[in-house]
Amino acid sequence: MSQIPEAVQARLVRGPSKLAWAILRDRKVVEIGGAVDAHGLRWLQVGSPVPTDVPWSSVVTQDGRGDGAVEMRALRLDPDVEAHTDVLGWHEDEVTHVLFLDTSATVELLDASMQRQNTDDLLRDRLAGAERMRRVERRARGEAFAALGYELLEEGPDGTFRPPSEPAAWLVSLCGWGAGEPRVVDPGDPIDYLSGFLGDAVEFFRKARSGPDGPEVRTLSSGVWTEILPESLAAGAAKRDMSFQAHALALSDGRGVVVIEHKNQSVAEMQASLQRQRDAELSYEGLSHEMQVKDVLLHCIVHDLRGPLASLVGAFSLLKKGTLDSADAEEAIEIGLRQAKRQDEMIRHVLDVFAAEYEALRQFDDDPATAPDLVAIARETAQRQSAAFQVQSVDLLVTGATGRLRVVGRADRLERVIANLIGNALRHAPAGTAVEVNVEERDAETVVLSVLDRGPGVPEEIRERLFRRFVQGGSAGAAGLGLFYVRMTVERWGGTAEYEPREGGGAAFRVILRRAAVSS
Amino acid sequence: MIRKKVCLLGSFAVGKTSLVRRFVHSIFSERYHTTIGVKIDKKLVQVRVDDGQLTEVTLVLWDVQGEDRFQSIPTSYYRGSSGLLLVADGTRPQTLDSALQIAETATQSIGKDVPMRLLLNKADLVAQWEVPAPELLRKVGADFAPRVTSAKTGDGVDESFRDLTRALLSGDVP
Ligand SMILES: Nc1nc2c(ncn2[C@@H]2O[C@H](COP(=O)(O)OP(=O)(O)OP(=O)(O)O)[C@@H](O)[C@H]2O)c(=O)[nH]1
Numbered sequence: 029m030s031q032i033p034e035a036v037q038a039r040l041v042r043g044p045s046k047l048a049w050a051i052l053r054d055r056k057v058v059e060i061g062g063a064v065d066a067h068g069l070r071w072l073q074v075g076s077p078v079p080t081d082v083p084w085s086s087v088v089t090q091d092g093r094g095d096g097a098v099e100m101r102a103l104r105l106d107p108d109v110e111a112h113t114d115v116l117g118w119h120e121d122e123v124t125h126v127l128f129l130d131t132s133a134t135v136e137l138l139d140a141s142m143q144r145q146n147t148d149d150l151l152r153d154r155l156a157g158a159e160r161m162r163r164v165e166r167r168a169r170g171e172a173f174a175a176l177g178y179e180l181l182e183e184g185p186d187g188t189f190r191p192p193s194e195p196a197a198w199l200v201s202l203c204g205w206g207a208g209e210p211r212v213v214d215p216g217d218p219i220d221y222l223s224g225f226l227g228d229a230v231e232f233f234r235k236a237r238s239g240p241d242g243p244e245v246r247t248l249s250s251g252v253w254t255e256i257l258p259e260s261l262a263a264g265a266a267k268r269d270m271s272f273q274a275h276a277l278a279l280s281d282g283r284g285v286v287v288i289e290h291k292n293q294s295v296a297e298m299q300a301s302l303q304r305q306r307d308a309e310l311s312y313e314g315l316s317h318e319m320q321v322k323d324v325l326l327h328c329i330v331h332d333l334r335g336p337l338a339s340l341v342g343a344f345s346l347l348k349k350g351t352l353d354s355a356d357a358e359e360a361i362e363i364g365l366r367q368a369k370r371q372d373e374m375i376r377h378v379l380d381v382f383a384a385e386y387e388a389l390r391q392f393d394d395d396p397a398t399a400p401d402l403v404a405i406a407r408e409t410a411q412r413q414s415a416a417f418q419v420q421s422v423d424l425l426v427t428g429a430t431g432r433l434r435v436v437g438r439a440d441r442l443e444r445v446i447a448n449l450i451g452n453a454l455r456h457a458p459a460g461t462a463v464e465v466n467v468e469e470r471d472a473e474t475v476v477l478s479v480l481d482r483g484p485g486v487p488e489e490i491r492e493r494l495f496r497r498f499v500q501g502g503s504a505g506a507a508g509l510g511l512f513y514v515r516m517t518v519e520r521w522g523g524t525a526e527y528e529p530r531e532g533g534g535a536a537f538r539v540i541l542r543r544a545a546v547s548s
Numbered sequence: 549m550i551r552k553k554v555c556l557l558g559s560f561a562v563g564k565t566s567l568v569r570r571f572v573h574s575i576f577s578e579r580y581h582t583t584i585g586v587k588i589d590k591k592l593v594q595v596r597v598d599d600g601q602l603t604e605v606t607l608v609l610w611d612v613q614g615e616d617r618f619q620s621i622p623t624s625y626y627r628g629s630s631g632l633l634l635v636a637d638g639t640r641p642q643t644l645d646s647a648l649q650i651a652e653t654a655t656q657s658i659g660k661d662v663p664m665r666l667l668l669n670k671a672d673l674v675a676q677w678e679v680p681a682p683e684l685l686r687k688v689g690a691d692f693a694p695r696v697t698s699a700k701t702g703d704g705v706d707e708s709f710r711d712l713t714r715a716l717l718s719g720d721v722p
């Protein structure tokens with residue numbers, strides 16, 4: 029009688045006498061005992077099946093899985109035996125328990141109502157006991173998982189999920205359960221990660237139940253996700269991010285359970301390893317890009333520097349021969365000098381660009397009292413270049429604003445920017461034309477410096493790449509570096525550089541700078 | 549209460565997490581902390597829709613781990629999205645191609661056209677953009693209503709989220 033808890037046995041002994049019991053599995057008797065004779069049950073043997081025509085067979089067959097306890101009162105089990113028998117049956121796991129109580133024998137001892145009371149009590153106790161056991165078991169399961177840092181949600185027959193025991197605070201927060209609200213999650217809302225996954229789990233459970241019997245437990249994993257939960261749940265304010273992973277388990281008995289892991293620890297490890305990989309990839313990306321740019325640039329620079337050098341060598345060779353008359357010699361020297369100057373200018377651009385690249389990003393003055401005055405710097409720079417203009421018979425005009433216009437930037441760099449643009453214009457301006465440097469307020473926040481010439485202008489196809497250091501398939505190099513330097517420098521100050529064809533022919537380069545008064 | 553799911557998608561390190569942090573919490577950090585899986589944050593947003601009516605909506609922002617050549621995004625992440633924010637890094641032009649590619653996968657997976665916006669992030673580093681912004685924006689095309697943003701300075705961030713929110717709602721509001 030090992031299957032009946034001692035507490036129940038004690039009650040039975042004190043209750044009605046002539047008790048018999050049977051324990052059945054798959055409708056076959058696995059154990060039988062007690063006052064078998066008194067109820068006329070002598071035919072019931074271990075191993076024998078219970079026939080379907082005995083009056084109490086419904087106790088055995090009724091599917092009471094979980095809750096079913098069946099009671100039958102005052103049956104005459106065997107016409108040859110003088111006994112009234114009450115039958116009590118219940119199911120537990122795969123096993124059916126049947127109790128046979130001899131009520132006729134106790135009538136003399138107990139008042140009928142009292143006896144009924146006893147039986148009811150017994151039944152109720154038994155049922156309550158079974159239910160209590162089940163709850164304890166569920167709760168124990170939930171608590172055991174909680175102790176390991178997992179929370180459980182069990183799929184109910186109504187398609188919702190519920191925790192078997194009091195859930196951890198993080199699960200309550202995750203599911204958005206308010207105080208006193210039922211602890212239920214509806215699956216399938218893809219806006220929420222957990223609910224979306226529970227939707228997948230329902231489908232997964234359904235397939236597992238309908239599919240062929242597979243391995244004992246099948247699982248579906250959600251992947252890691254992170255939510256930002258109230259600070260009160262975490263140790264410090266910085267630790268509000270909580271990471272989770274959920275697993276749907278299709279149990280062999282058809283039930284579906286979802287285990288939710290609170291994963292901060294292992295996510296931190298995964299994170300660290302992925303972080304290393306990403307950091308490495310970023311530096312590799314950056315470096316190889318930089319290398320590629322530098323390679324091409326270097327190639328272009330060398331190519332450009334060789335141009336003037338060839339002319340220089342040519343001029344020197346002619347001079348060395350000593351066959352030139354004085355006018356030709358003069359010209360050869362003039363050519364050589366011009367090319368040497370050109371080369372010098374290119375080298376300066378190269379140095380500018382590299383210097384600017386290594387310069388701290390935010391070295392500029394934006395104080396309205398001391399920031400560089402664009403009007404004055406434009407004038408001074410133009411002044412300094414006037415000799416070169418005279419040589420080439422090109423006029424240089426400075427027009428526009430006359431007052432002070434302080435801009436965000438640095439005086440020395442700004443001067444290089446303007447010198448680059450003016451030098452560029454001079455290179456393309458035909459003799460007899462004028463280059464105009466114009467400074468104007470654009471609006472309350474910005475100032476425009478324009479450098480305008482009457483040269484051929486920039487061909488359409490290279491306009492777009494004009495201010496770039498490195499142009500795939502195009503030519504860059506030292507000659508192109510001047511404009512790249514202009515753009516890079518003014519953008520650091522929050523400005524922009526633009527080109528457009530000049531009305532009436534020629535080129536219009538513009539630099540738009542922020543006014544110091546506004547930016548401060 | 550209207551709730552809308554928005555996925556932020558794009559290559560790693562383009563600034564998805566930073567954009568969400570800027571928009572939701574008004575903070576920015578230079579430190580790069582790569583996202584594992586998905587990180588979900590929420591923000592209650594009020595926008596004025598076409599008819600001028602003020603509408604409240606809770607944006608549920610799914611900040612999805614950056615795709616790279618080893619890890620692709622499970623398509624289940626896209627399920628139920630009302631809109632997508634594609635993010636590219638202006639300093640790394642190749643991230644724009646990835647963003648456009650992800651957009652295609654995502655729309656196929658969602659199975660209907662949802663509003664999408666493309667953000668060219670890290671505008672504060674524009675001096676380092678190898679390809680200038682106008683050229684990148686042109687490349688993206690008007691379908692994605694591309695915008696230049698900076699999670700660092702906040703430039704264009706609020707506008708982008710709000711603009712997308714309005715697009716999400718225009719279907720709902722009579
Ligand atoms: N200068 C600047 N840096 C930014 C900006 N946005 C993000 N960053 C930086 O870029 C790096 C990556 O930003 P995250 O927001 O983590 O990028 P993510 O797209 O979420 O990356 P994954 O989670 O790995 O996919 C961090 O170091 C950020 O500080 C920006 O607008 N400007």
Ligand SMILES: [Mg+2]
Pocket residue numbers: 564565566581582583611612613614
């Ligand atoms: Mg991230």
